[in-house]
Amino acid sequence: MPTGAIDYHERTKHSPRSVREGGRGLNFDNKPTPYKEYTGLPSKALADRIRPPQQPALAAIAEPTPDGDPARARQPDLETVTSLCYYAAGITKRIGRRDRTLFFRAAATTGALYHVDLYVVCGELGGDDGDDETGEPGRELEAGVYHFDPRTLSLDVLREGDYRGVLASASERAGVADAPLSVVATSTWWRNAWKYGGRTFRHAFWDSGTHLANLLAVAHALDYRAEVVTGFADRPVADLLGLEPEREAALEIVPIGSSDAGLESDPATDSGSTGVDPIDPDTEPLSPNEREFPLIHEAWSAGALESGAVDSWRSGRPAGPIGTREPGDGERIALEPVDHETASSRPLHETIRRRGSCREYEREPISFRKLSTVLDRAVRGVAMDSRFEDDPPLSFVDPYLIVNGVDGLASGSYRYHPARGELERLQAGEFRSEAGHLALDQRLAADAAVCVYFVTDLEEIVDALGDRGYRVAQLEASLTAGRLYLGTYAHRDLGGTGLTFYDDVVSDFFAPHAAGQTPMFLYTMGRPA
Structure with missing residues (x-):
């Protein structure tokens, strides 16, 4: 079956035990080529x-x-x-x-x-x-x-x-x-x-x-x-x-x-x-x-x-968001994105050429306005056939943040509500060691100014959209993260990268707010070293 x-x-799923016990050497003599090469076809x-x-x-x-x-x-x-x-x-x-x-x-x-x-x-x-x-x-x-x-x-x-x-x-x-x-x-x-x-x-x-x-x-x-x-x-x-x-x-x-x-x-x-x-x-x-x-x-x-x-399959899903949670009653902080006239004008082609995957962050804070601008522009919803016209910006995943280095924004954990342009404070405090641990104990996440996790209730997704719904939830998360990449690298002094994670440890960290949800994607951003 x-x-x-x-x-x-x-x-x-990754866990500390599975990563510790599951390591295997890579045979570089058998590494696949990163290209598909046809033989005998015209081009x-x-x-x-x-x-x-x-x-x-x-x-x-x-x-x-x-x-x-x-x-x-x-x-x-x-x-x-x-x-x-x-x-x-x-x-x-x-x-x-x-x-x-x-x-x-x-x-x-x-x-x-x-x-x-x-x-x-x-x-x-x-x-x-x-x-x-x-x-x-x-x-x-x-x-x-x-x-x-x-x-x-x-x-x-x-x-x-x-x-x-x-x-x-x-x-x-x-x-x-x-x-x-x-x-x-x-x-x-x-x-x-x-x-x-x-x-x-x-x-x-x-x-x-x-x-x-x-x-x-x-x-x-x-x-x-x-x-x-x-x-x-x-x-x-x-x-x-x-x-x-x-x-x-x-x-x-x-x-x-x-x-x-x-x-x-x-x-x-x-x-x-x-x-x-x-x-x-x-x-x-x-x-x-x-x-x-x-x-x-x-x-x-x-x-x-x-x-x-x-x-x-497409039309049979229930109306409204699936796999997400209702907003909580935590303190709200409104984003402060810059307007169109004062936003970075770096062209798309230069941004794509500049984009990398940051391998080291300085523990220097980034500005709240730049974080606000990246979130505001990138998390507006993706034109997908599996979404209804009146759905919220994110229909299948919720974004949660760990903030450790943003000027004007207290360190702590947050949930982002894109339709309202607001962050909901969940927990105050610096969580650098926790951020590193969630990301397979990688220092990169501990040094990042912000870690953004996209999570969903997978049982709700599968109940509404069948097993193909898994693809949809993964894709909404990664497409949004792809836009976060572009929004990040549109700014000269920002860098970002995606990282993998200990699935259940992430869920536990954001509990009870993310009860029953599981992470789909982790994106980090900060000031590149």
Whole structure:
């Protein structure tokens, strides 16, 4: 019987004992490559000019949908796809270390193992509509199914022709049917499980969430409508992309743009839109001895959806937030975010290039206004198909904070209420040693100015959304954390990183306020050393 979400979560929890007894050496001779390399497939070079999105990062992450008209006058083209892929998953830094070069990607990934891949499914893009900025015709991309290769900044051609209807049918989502292109995020399990074993199913949503935070920000900076679709029939999408879910599985679909932006054909009526012939393209081995972890695939299978069951899964959930708790009666402290005119104007493209994962913090305080601004802009809710229009900013997780270094804000534990823009004080006092202990006894968390934990009631989530709800809660947490990354690195003197944690110890620390809840993600921020 497949491992359900709750069972999987329990079996992959960290505790002081499990970490102490579960250590194992890593075989670096068997370390998987961080790239998917096809053999014998044609490829198409992406645009030789990457158009950087100039909108300030704080503005790009602040809105769940673009400002103004969601349909841009210019149709997406090859340069659009280049910007989206590069700033979500491209190689943005090269650093020389001794006799080798380290390559860093646009989005944070556990262990720098880069197991998340992006696929593009599109109709014919670009052409005669022209480019708003240059007046020249946009560079064309033929209708097809493609895999983004960050090594070469190119697209591997998996299928030629318009297959958007397959995604539309699998997702039962109008936004997917209307979009000129959709990006599908996947995880190749072994590329992460080499180090993290069965916890990789968690990391799949942690890491795809940080990628999609970048992707949404870039789409919104370019004024394209974009949302995250978590509900779709898994098998048709896997068949479309030529995946075998035991090794690599689709996680989310992100439709970008709308038919109003120049789409002339209806993907629901295009040939090949209701079914596909199987493909099995050859790829280079990931490592000499690839291992399988049945627990990962069992957890994935438990949450898989069948064709025809998606709309009822999506619409059948109860109204209102799920897995969260009502506000308490603690003292309230209003945030003090800066306004649009005085906020950091660092462009999104510079922020993404600057972003790192801080490895050391100074125990110097950060300003309350900067903390307020990051929280205010980043925690406004994500456009997801599993959320209702009138849901609060966070529908499936609650954010809790440990504050140890913020000027003008007393050290202690807090709960953040994003709809009200307020922090609720839970406990006063400095908790540096506790913060370090919760994060697997890592000094990094003890030195951080702020630790932000996203927690949920997993039993409520699964009762309302089934085992697939686990994916949704993990993703809402990680996508929000991805926006916290961008909000943090929009400020010159701030740094941040995600960390893992002792699950039950976190729950106990925030009890009784977080009674029955379990952590999904931990993000830390502070002044980098």
